[in-house]
Amino acid sequence: MSNPKEHLYQKTAFDLVSGFKNKQWKAAEIAESFLNRALDTNKKLNSFICIPHESILDHATLLDEKRNSNEDLGSLACSPIAIKDILCTSGISTTCGSKILQNFTPYYDATVVEKLKDKDALIFGKTNLDEFAMGSSNENSFFGPVRNPWNLDCVAGGSSGGSAAAVAGQQCAASLGSDTGGSIRLPASFCGVVGVKPSYGRVSRFGLIAFASSLDQVGVFTKDVRDSALLLRIISGQDSKDSTSSSNFVPHFLDSLSIKKKWRIGLPKEYFQQGLDSEVRQALSQSISLLGKNKFEIEEVSLPHSDLSIAAYYLIATGEASSNLSRFDGVRYGYRASNPKNLNDLYKRTRSDGFGYEVKRRIMLGTFALSSGYYDAYYKKASQVRTLIIQDFQKAFEKVDLLLTPTAPFTAFKIGEKTKDPIQMYLTDIYTTAVNLAGLPALSMPCGFDSKKLPIGLQLIAPRFEEERMFQMAHYLEKEFHVQNSKHHIVL
Amino acid sequence: MKFDIQTVERIAELSRLEFDAQEKEILLQDLSKILHYVEKLEAVDVEKIQPTYNIIESECFFREDQISVHLSNDSLFKNAPEVQEHFVQVPQMIASHE
Structure with missing residues (x-):
């Protein structure tokens, strides 16, 4: 039985899809619940640049008709998914958070957007970002900074700040972002949601407006690991329009979420040194000792560069x-x-x-x-x-199956706090950029809160194309963290 | 390495960007700071190390040469700031010598 007080906008994509398919709710009800929530809270968060209200309602009507006539429904049927405004959307403006593209409306969809539409997702508007995805705090947008749903005076993290804040603020069920040096994982960490940066080549970059082509990768933000597994499989796969997309087999992440073996966990010592906030360190230590208690093999490794x-x-x-x-x-x-x-x-x-x-x-x-x-x-x-950085990871993965690190050295900082000094701002990404340089998959998930009631992020890094084990580990940890994290709630 | 206002001006020209005197000064400070930070790479011995320019190992793949999406001229020109018939308009490129 679902909790009668629970709003539809609080649900995960997985639950929305099954509820819609089982005729528990109409598409129109789902769309309306999320639209009211998003329009109501966007003044505070500034997470959306554009919410195409009418086309969302029109699409919901079509989905209701489709269901009523017993047509096949896609695996994302009626889940409201927001798109970082650096991914092209046919007929919907795509600004990159920049004045230079303020009036640009693409005539085609990015491959990832096309794939979501094919599965009957509700494309739920375009989210704010650092201009051309360049930033760690989402303070560099032409459309103003995104605010953190946990504390409106704090940054949401960047560059996919809008996509992270929209999921944390329950304005959409899930969202797409892009990660060039941490732009999914960092805002996921600051906003307390799950953020996945896949292996380079896993997801097509066609229609992703390029920042740094050898590093850019599209990924997902979700409320839980299950939704990430669901979404990532859908957007993955080789695309004839992107020569860097890989023909590697895409596993059914969702069906293989239960942990298959006690993965060996590596702790890169360089990621736990000076500069790591003491509360973040403590939360990580608790997670590590929890794994130790549950008989996971944990080993210190080194990534010397x-x-x-x-x-x-x-x-x-x-x-x-x-x-x-x-x-x-x-x-x-x-x-x-x-x-x-x-x-x-x-x-x-x-x-x-x-x-x-x-x-x-x-x-x-x-x-x-x-x-x-x-x-x-x-x-x-x-x-x-x-x-050299790639070789460091290769050596580490000879000994262990996954790496566990903090996602960021600290929790969300105040808006304006780091804008004066470029180096201080760039160092926010100290635990995330190496992953992009090496083309590895990585995930950030909430593992606790600091004394300011701001979420703390834990990062899992896997060898290339080994997202499956990363999801398994994250799913396992999520169950363990559940009680601890449910103490805090967002009030908007 | 000398990084001065003249370098800022030269790079701005290459980047097709222009800045006023105050902006140049700020850029000089910021870029000097960043270049000072990245100087830490100098100490690393990379003589025998191949550079990685891209992470993909595979060869380029080919697709069938088939017409897939038809784009109308109108949709292609819709985003152009200034259009005359089916041409994008730009300022005069070749000076007249009359």
Whole structure:
């Protein structure tokens, strides 16, 4: 029996799908419940850039008709899923949180969006983000910062802050994000939801507006591990429109959630050193001792080049970004500066007016790292260090099956607290960027709260294409954490 | 390595970006700070290490050369800021010498 006081918007995607298919609720009821919740709370959270109210209701009507005429329903039937506004949605504006794409409406769907639609998901609007996914706090959006549902004075984390806050704030059942250096896991950690960054190549990047092509990967935000397993399988798989997507077998993550063996857990010692907040450390220690009590083999491992990952990451990511973002020139789409003197003036003024400061700073850094005379010392050197980081992980995974680390060195910080110092802001990603450099899958899940009642994130890292064991471990931990986490609630 | 206002100006030109004097000053400070931070890579011996530019091991795959989605000209031009008939308009590129 479901709790009569429970609102539909509190439910997971899995429960909504089964309730809808079993005729417990109509699609219209589900859509209305989430729409009321989202419209009501968005003033506080600023998590959505666009909620296409009418098309959501129209789609719900179609789903009700489909069900009434006993047509086959997809495995996400009527689950409201929000999309980070860096993924193209046909007929719905896609801004990248930037003035330069403020009026851009794609004429095609990203492959991942198409896949959700194929399974009858309700595409529930576009979520706020750091401009072009560049940021760790979601303070770099043209549309203003996203606020953390647990404390409105705090950041939601970035760059997929809107997608994380929307799930935590129960404005949608689940959401898609993108992760280039931690942009799913970090906001998942700060907002207390499950966030999954799949292996590089697992999910098609077609229709994901590129930031750093060798690092970008689309992933999911959900209320629990089961929903992540459900969603990730649907969006995974090779795509003829993305040559980097992998033909690797996609397991049925949902059916294989129960733990198959006592996975050996590695604790990278570099991730537990100076700079880790004491309350985060304590929550992690509790999780680790819990696993120890349950007879999991736990071993300290070393990733000796961890300290170099932020430096390598920012050179590689900005180098790739400076090239990817050269397409925004005011010619074929997006913002165009008025009364240009000539073509060069058009490019310069369009880009200077259209991009925000952080994006411009990164284009400058990346252009410098790739420029003649500096390429070897910066971009190439960083790419060599990347190889060392990959080798570190390979060696660690010879000994253990999974790595367990904090997702971030601290919990959500105050809005404005780190905007003055780029290095302090970049160091927020200290435990997440190496995973992207190595193309590994990783997941962040809540493992407790600090004394400020802010969620603490735990990260699991698996070898490439071994998401299955990562989900199993996360599912196991989630059951163990359940009591501890249910003490706190979001009030919006 | 010397990173000064002239470097900021040169990189801005390559990036097709423009900044006023105050912005250049802020960029100089920020970028100097970031470059100072990434200097920690210098100490690493990578002489025998191959760079990784992409994580995928597999060869490029091919797809059937078939027409899949038909896009109309109208939909393609819908996002262009200035259009004349089926052309994107840009400022004059070749100066006249009359």
